[in-house]
Amino acid sequence: MSTKPLIAAKGLSVHYALRGSLIGPKPYVGAVENVNIEIEAGSFFGLVGESGSGKTTLGRAMLRAAPISRGDVLFDDGEVSYSLKNLGKKELKDYRKRAQLIFQDPYAALSPRMTVRDIIAEPLEVMGLTKNRAETDARVREIAAKCRLNVEHLRRFPHAFSGGQRQRISIARALVSGPKFIVADESVAALDVSIQADVLNLLKAIQQEMGLTFLFISHDLSVVAHVCDHVAVMYLGRIVETAPTRTLFSGPRHPYTKALLSAIPSLDPDDRGKAQKLEGEIPSPTNPPPGCKFQTRCPVAIDRCRVEEPVLEAAGAEHKVACHRWQELSD
């Protein structure tokens, strides 16, 4: 594994305009604010947070599927090097081959009117990656076999498949153009546990075999703990903590990360009611609180937190946290 980042967000912000008055500054929602992350080539990078934390928007911005308002995303796979903010039409087309998305809902993501073969072949045809039908078929069969779909499956329509099989079709479609970078947005959230384990094992195997880099977006921390090498925790558009998976789960520093971890229902029936509970809900990004964005729910907030926004600072090797009090609270 190299240590060079394949893709990196530099001070990335994504703003969406709101309807406002004609005069004065234009109001906007800061869905993602000043995010800096580096994803190493060949790694499985997890992004966690509650709904409304901006994790999907960040994932989309890294695919140039959401507008980049400030900052930039840099992509470098050794063959090409792109600044996503300033991509030309031709470059963007090329980038689409190199970066792909796997969706959450395998029922909504596949056209019911196309055979599985056509669904997987479509990206090849649209991008003009193959010269003739025979070449397309060969490529589709090769990728389908990797995702454990057989030739018989390719002739059928999506309705004939279960959720787990459909998700394998979505994965095959995302992989067929030979991408380097994959964003998997809640890709196992809609699946039953028995199937979820199967799809996670498949993603992991494919990642190692093809040397892919994954941005794995999930709200389920136990899933992230099992598959990811590195994790970033988001809250209201900001990264509040980032660390190698083991470090983060064994020694979380940010009060939000701690609360998220303790909110996972334990499998031990005698472990009831010990969890540290968070009050309230994530504030609306149209009206974020001043200072630290987490201060309205933070159990350890002090006056300073209500006025001054903390910045990400080093808390150990590759471990960063954005909290005024992490040092005194970790003693």
Next chain:
Amino acid sequence: MSRLIDVENLTLQFDTDEGRITAVDNVSFSLEAGEVMGLVGESGSGKSVTAKSLMKLNPGNAVYGPDSKITLHLDDGPVDVLSLKTDREMKVVRGGAISLIFQEPMASFAPAISIGDQMVEQLLIHTNYSKPQAKEVSIEMLDRVGISDPSTRFGQYAFELSGGMRQRAMIAMALSTKPKLLIADEPTTALDVTIQAQVIDLMKDLVAEFGMGIIFITHDLGVIAQTADKVAVMYLGRLVEQGTVRDVIRRPAHPYTRGLLAALPKLDDMDAPLTPIPGDIPSPLERPSGCVYHTRCQAVIGPRCAADVPEFSNVDGDHYAACHLYDAKGDPA
């Protein structure tokens, strides 16, 4: 504790264009007042359909088996739920003695009627309150489930509330008629973990306060471990294991329950490999013969599994599994 509901030999089939589909197959269980039962299973296992049968809420093409019997024990005597015919008769199980909380709180409120009007409407149907009394009770319930500024929320619409708030309002509405039995169908699945923890706490407090029985339907074994007293595991319309929450989660007996637990990513052992259950849940149109789980089971002991339907056998104490592995115990067949 007194017996609240008995479900005996519940079988439910649906007439469809492709033929008659068995959704629930010979399911029996009972619940005491004040008890929380977790009903666990994957999608398609028939857990929601089973719960809806208790309120006779299944659509017109549902056919109940001739031996099926559901008895609700109320203060004025037992009610035979499946023999209820008219809407008027069914009022007692629909929102009266039994309330239901759905998974998707956005879909369960009417979008163009305020939360308050919906709460008052059902109170006027099921209780003897006057309109001002119903309003007072509703606001009190909203306050009770932790909604701040309840009198303002009372006049608002579902879209003005966040997901967690909507689910709280749903719970307030379901409990305001003081039901004897609450059916919660995946009530926390659509919520974030932090909000899920709040809602679980709230439900536990309310059981303690009102002493009602709860049937908690979920696929999340962690949620079950945190809430239930006893657990029933369902697979393809059949109950495969029943027991106390400690027995079922710590010492699962049925191979399916073991498979579910092994497939779960665990936080205390991050290196443990995730073990999926091989294969997919079969289509209800092609129900396997014998034990419904034998097509995916890793502990098949012989041709019996594909031929004979296993009955419930005692594993130990109050712990039962429907599996041929346990046939020999106590009942030398």
